[in-house]
Amino acid sequence: MKKRKLILSTGNSHKVEEIKDILKDLPIEVLTKKDVGLGDLDVVEDGKTLEENSIKKAKVLAEKLDYMVLADDSGLFVDRLNGEPGVYSSRYAGEEGNDKKNNQKLLEELKDIPLKDRTANFQAVIALVTEQKEVIVVKGQCKGTIGFKEEGNNDFGYDPLFIPEGYDKTFAELGEEIKNKISHRAKALDEMKKAIKDIIGVSLI
Structure with missing residues (x-):
């Protein structure tokens, strides 16, 4: 049976690998927008x-394709900062995608704040546009705290600072295997897997 295609509306290699790993048991071919010749398609996240x-990113790409399209948007919401950086997480320090500067700014904003007051939660929203252009939206959340310095070798986003609830290490220290089971994106993708399963008419073991 020919595999259905699912196109990811992201150019972020870390996200691509994370999503592919979580969806690997589905009988679908997961491709990036670059794989289908649309790598230069950028959507303004306004x-x-x-x-x-997430809906905007999925719809813009889906208009150009006949395949399922998946897009996500995620953010870190820090309680002490009234939910900042939130929807602006990837450009918190003013420069899109500069993880190092974003982390430095976050640490500065929380300077001298004790650990008990450094609570935060990661949120992910994933939108899927089906081949029939139906839009499906799911959400995931992971609670935790913000550490006092960057820890770990995986320097993706705020992972070196975020300590998930129930652990004493950052996402960057815990590694992909654990992160891909407990993260906000993992929880949202688990819900999306159920939706995709229904769409393609298969059961998950």
Whole structure:
């Protein structure tokens, strides 16, 4: 049976690998927008919420394809900072995708704040546009705290600072195997897997 295709509306290699790993047991071919010749397609993320951004990214790409399209938007919401950086997480320090500067700014904003007051949660919203252009949206959340310095070898986003609830190590220290089971994106993708299963008419073991 020919595999159905699912196109990811992201150019972020870390996200691509994470999503592919979590969806690997589905009988679908997961491709990036670059794989289908649309690597230069950039969508302005001007939504006020994660949901608005994820839906927009999925729809813009889906208009050009006949395949299923998946897009996500995620953010770190720090309680002490009234939810910042939130929807602006990837450009918190003013430069899109500069993880090092974003982490440095976050640490500066939380300077001298004790650990008990450094609570935060990661949120992910994933939008899927089906081949029939139906839009499906799912969400995931992971609670935790912000550490006092960067720890770990995986320097993706805020992972070197975020300590998930129930652990004493950052996402960057815990590694992909654990992160891909407990993260906000993993939880959202688990819900999306159920939706994709229904769409393609197969059961998951």
